[in-house]
Amino acid sequence: MARRRLCELDDIRNGDALAFETPGDDVPNIFVVRKGGDVFGYLNDCPHWNISLDFVPGKFFTLDKRFIQCSNHGARFDPETGKCLFGPCRGQSLTAVPIAIEDGTLWLDEYEVRLAERGEWRLTPRPD
Numbered sequence: 001m002a003r004r005r006l007c008e009l010d011d012i013r014n015g016d017a018l019a020f021e022t023p024g025d026d027v028p029n030i031f032v033v034r035k036g037g038d039v040f041g042y043l044n045d046c047p048h049w050n051i052s053l054d055f056v057p058g059k060f061f062t063l064d065k066r067f068i069q070c071s072n073h074g075a076r077f078d079p080e081t082g083k084c085l086f087g088p089c090r091g092q093s094l095t096a097v098p099i100a101i102e103d104g105t106l107w108l109d110e111y112e113v114r115l116a117e118r119g120e121w122r123l124t125p126r127p128d
């Protein structure tokens with residue numbers, strides 16, 4: 001199975017997220033949340049209006065770091081499930097992206113295979 005290296009686990013601050021972007025307009029960007037040794041990947045695509053969550057690039061969390069927050073209309077999501085708990089898309093969920101961790105390295109797996117069917121693309125970490 002094709003896969004792509006994203007980053008090292010330690011590149012993501014614990015309790016925060018790191019965004020990655022795809023250059024093509026037709027492929028949503030992704031972001032990866034870290035909780036200790038676990039990671040949770042999602043499309044950067046709010047289910048309310050299908051636009052990016054982070055008005056300020058790379059800022060995905062509420063100030064208290066408890067929830068992923070869409071900066072457009074304030075929807076809040078559980079970081080570990082992606083489910084919207086508050087806001088206009090309550091009950092809907094972010095689209096999960098499978099991320100594998102091997103020896104501290106994060107890999108993108110099936111997602112890339114699915115996207116490859118929609119055209120050529122490459123993944124680039126978003127600069128700070």
Ligand code: FES
Nearest residue numbers: 046048070073075
């Ligand atoms: S676009 Fe995310 S809450 Fe409206």
